Amino acid sequence: MSLTHVLSVSFGELTLKGANRNQFEKTAIRRVIDALKPWPFEQLYKEQGKFYIEADPAQFPAMIDAVKKVFGIHQVSPAVRVEKEMTAIREAVLYVCREREAKQTVRTFKAETRRTDKRFPMTSPEMNREIGGWVLDATDWTVDVHAPDVYVYVDVRDSVYVYTEKIRGYAGLPVGSSGRGLLLLSGGIDSPVAGFLMARRGMQVDALHFHSYPFTGERSEEKVKKLARILSRFTGPMRFTSVNLLPMQQAIRENCSEREMTILSRRFMMRIAEKIADRDNRQALITGESLGQVASQTVESMHVIDRVTDRLIIRPLVGLDKEEITRWSVEIGTYETSILPFEDCCTVFLPAHPLTKPHLDAIEASEQKMDIETLVQSAVENAITTKIA
Incomplete structure (x- = not known):
């Protein structure tokens, strides 16, 4: 039997992109090729809405872990490829069943055929019955069409692909297809x-x-860089810019009400972020704010903070609670680093009773007591930028 091991890779919502679909798919495939640099493969090719990676099956677990982190990828399956000939298909079906049984106890199964090549002489229901007969004859498994232990998938395309696993990716859209953003990255769970x-x-x-x-010390800074490195597994290389906020915090402490510290600090951050975004051609600012979570994340506070910049501010967590955010943090591998007990700039000079419903005119009046432009310009000029990968 001529049997070839491949990874079968499916796109997610890219299939809905109409005239732009081809460009989105090309971007996702480039990202996959970048992710697979540590593992050589024989070839990568497209076939009727999916793409396939021919490689050494011993490398599949590591390759799957890398591919599923590429945004735009819906699922990955270790599969075998055979010709469209019934004897070869039967041997492939029994091969993947034996492989699956070596990994887990299997009592029930269901056959599921997708016949993209309509010239193939058997319909999908006919193939399912044929596959079911092969498996019943060769194993002690029984059929369960509602909740089987194992699905036996057969895709009839230019070739036939047989597999028993669908490993979910993160789906979404490939990085670089939706503009550029600057993330205000703290050492916490949310950002x-x-x-x-x-x-x-x-x-x-x-x-x-x-x-x-x-x-805040060097260990605190290294913690945040570690978070950036973890993120880069999903985003690819990123620029990491570090800015000292202390001169602005000292100016606030000397000239303004203690209760305004949080709001005024956040407005300084947004001014600086806008200038860094201009420098690096970033179209939007991204924050980890969640509505109502802390004093600076009330509707009133967000309104006052936003008024300092015309740049789009995106808050993807605004409607999530802490439990939901924490689940994501665990999922992507940042949680254990985020909870390390190091100080960050937000806890320096933290007021005992911060404003939760600030008024814009009062905040702007307080800012008149400081040399805003000089403080911001100095912060930007002294910023340190490195590359994280």
């Missing part, structure tokens, strides 16, 4: 998840981190 979710929608993400050195 890495926000960056992940926007990259999943196709946005190319860079990171901007604010620290308050020497009140």
Whole structure:
């Protein structure tokens, strides 16, 4: 039997993109090829809405883990490819069943055929009955069409592909297909998840981190860089810019009400982020704010903070609660790093009773007491940018 091991890879919502579908698929495939650089493969080819990677099956677990992290990929399946000949298909079906049985206890199964090539002489229901007969004769499995232990999938295309697993990817859109954003990345749980979710929608993400050195130390900075490195597994390489917010916090402390510290600090952050975004040609700012979670995340606070910039501010977590955000953090691998107990700039000079319903005119009046332009320009000029990959 001539049997070839391949990874069968399915696109997600890219199939709905109409005239732009081809460009989206090309972008996703480029991302997959980049993700697979550590593992050589024989060939990658498209066939009727899917693409296939021919490689050493011993490398499949690591390759699958890399491919499923590429946004735009709906699912990945380790499969075998054979010719459209019934004896070869039967041997392939029994081969994948034996492979699956070696991994787990199987009592029930269901055959599921997709016949994209309508010239194939048997219909999908006819193929399902044929496959079912082969499996029943060769194993002690029984048929369960409602909740089987194993599905036996047969895709009839230019060739025939047989497999028993569908490993879900993160779907979404390929990174780089939906503009460029600048993520305000702290050391907490929320902002890495926000960056992940926007990259999943196709946005190319860079990171901007604010620290308050020497009140926050090098270990705190390294923690955030580690979060950026974890994110880069999904986003690809990113620019990481670090800015010292301490001079602005000291100016606020000396000239303004303690209760305004959080709101005024956030407005400084947005001013600086806008200038960094201009410098790096980033179209939007991304934050990890969730409505009502802390003082600066009330509707009133967000309104006052937003008024300092004309740049689009995207808050992908705004309607999620902490439990939902934490589940995502665990899923993408940032949680254990996020909870490491290091200070960040948001906890420096934290007021005991921060404003939750600030008024724009009062905040702007307080800002008149400071040299906003000089403070912001100095912060931008002294920013340090590195590449994270």
